[in-house]
Amino acid sequence: MVSRDVFSFSRISLLSITTILIVTSFSYGRDVLNQLSEDIKTGPTLFYTPEAVHYYSRTGSAGHISFQDIEQAEKSFRALLELAQKGSVSSPALPVLIDRMPVGIHVTTVSATFDGRESFDDWVSSYLMNERNNFIFNPPFLDHSAVSRCEDFLEVTHNVDFKERRETGGEVRSAVVDIHIVFRLHIGEYALASVTGVTDVREPENWVRWWRENREQFQHASADPQLREYEKRDYIEGAQYNLTLVSKQNVEGVVNSVSDTAIVLQTDDARRFLLRREQIFTGQLVMLPDKPSASVADQTPKPDSTSDFGDLVNLSGKTDIMIRLTNGSILKGKFHSIEDDLLIIDIDGVNIPVRENVVDKISTPN
Numbered sequence: 001m002v003s004r005d006v007f008s009f010s011r012i013s014l015l016s017i018t019t020i021l022i023v024t025s026f027s028y029g030r031d032v033l034n035q036l037s038e039d040i041k042t043g044p045t046l047f048y049t050p051e052a053v054h055y056y057s058r059t060g061s062a063g064h065i066s067f068q069d070i071e072q073a074e075k076s077f078r079a080l081l082e083l084a085q086k087g088s089v090s091s092p093a094l095p096v097l098i099d100r101m102p103v104g105i106h107v108t109t110v111s112a113t114f115d116g117r118e119s120f121d122d123w124v125s126s127y128l129m130n131e132r133n134n135f136i137f138n139p140p141f142l143d144h145s146a147v148s149r150c151e152d153f154l155e156v157t158h159n160v161d162f163k164e165r166r167e168t169g170g171e172v173r174s175a176v177v178d179i180h181i182v183f184r185l186h187i188g189e190y191a192l193a194s195v196t197g198v199t200d201v202r203e204p205e206n207w208v209r210w211w212r213e214n215r216e217q218f219q220h221a222s223a224d225p226q227l228r229e230y231e232k233r234d235y236i237e238g239a240q241y242n243l244t245l246v247s248k249q250n251v252e253g254v255v256n257s258v259s260d261t262a263i264v265l266q267t268d269d270a271r272r273f274l275l276r277r278e279q280i281f282t283g284q285l286v287m288l289p290d291k292p293s294a295s296v297a298d299q300t301p302k303p304d305s306t307s308d309f310g311d312l313v314n315l316s317g318k319t320d321i322m323i324r325l326t327n328g329s330i331l332k333g334k335f336h337s338i339e340d341d342l343l344i345i346d347i348d349g350v351n352i353p354v355r356e357n358v359v360d361k362i363s364t365p366n
Helices: 030-042 050-059 070-085 087-100 120-137 144-149 187-196 204-218 225-231
Strands: 046-048 103-114 154-168 171-185 240-245 250-258 262-266 272-276 280-287 320-325 330-339 342-347 350-355 359-363
Touching: 030 070, 030 087, 046 050, 046 070, 050 103, 050 171, 070 087, 070 144, 070 187, 087 187, 087 204, 103 120, 103 187, 120 144, 120 154, 120 171, 187 204, 250 272, 320 342, 330 350
Parallel strands: 046 103
Antiparallel strands: 103 171, 154 171, 240 250, 240 280, 250 262, 262 272, 320 330, 320 359, 330 342, 342 350
16 A cells, blocks of 8 residues: 555634745745656656666567666756655646656566575565665665655566476475566656555556546636736636545635745634645635725724835834735734845734835834
8 A cells, every 4th residue: 555644624713824924925836846847748758778778689578678867867957856755745746647647667686596495486586675675775776765656666576497497296405597577666656646646546547547536626727818918827816716635525715825835824714824835735726816895995093004014123122013915915913023025023922024115015003
């Protein structure tokens, strides 16, 4: 069974988030996903090491196989590992993963003499285990750290070529053999399992069937062309989303803030949740952000209002302050400090940074 961490659904108040920039939005660039996908497309679907090429060319069991560029293969494999590491953020690359599903293939041949002091099958198994460990710790491509991540997707098969054999009662008593051990690292399936959270699907044909049945979850296409355009972007502050989490829970709300690792979602009952990107299985854009309404604008007191950061230098600590952001959100707290274009406000004992370029108006009540 493939092992994979399932991230729990963590609920946390916005005011307890000390490291997130409330008003600064980062996105996992689609250009990065596109580049990783291209690296996978240009790499081989089946990569044979020189040892594997020699073995299959000699046996003729896999047709004609020519020498392959290991650098190109490793570039493709590392792209797969990077997509896997980012989890569901890599969902847009799923069609490429389903289409390619790369496999790295290596063959080791062990020449040995069996003396009959144990069963022949147990004797062969000890060689298989030893060579499996050698493959993981001294891999013929990538490195130990990379291969060990995919260990659950390593398939090991073998066949025995007898040079000499003596049997008694149908059991091998002594032999001289070549044990051909074939390693298939299903790195494409590892990436698929990591991105989708699906751990019970194996074999390319089963993945294709799974994709046919589940692709709508990953390729939501709204009838609204404006929504479709926005869905090409990262999470939008102020927009409403319906999210399905890796833990199979659903939550809907408005995105308050976005970072490169997490989002803060506020539900209709005013609860706020901090969700790491790898916790989110799929996300569907429900509604684009509205422009600040007149009623929202009226919430900001007019006395002593200013949008000039320079005017805040003379404020004393703990002065009440209200900030209206360009997306219409309102932050209320106490002035803490200011440096260049970064204002720090204290909200219930937590220091929240706010950049000047996302501030519409700052007010200090009388």
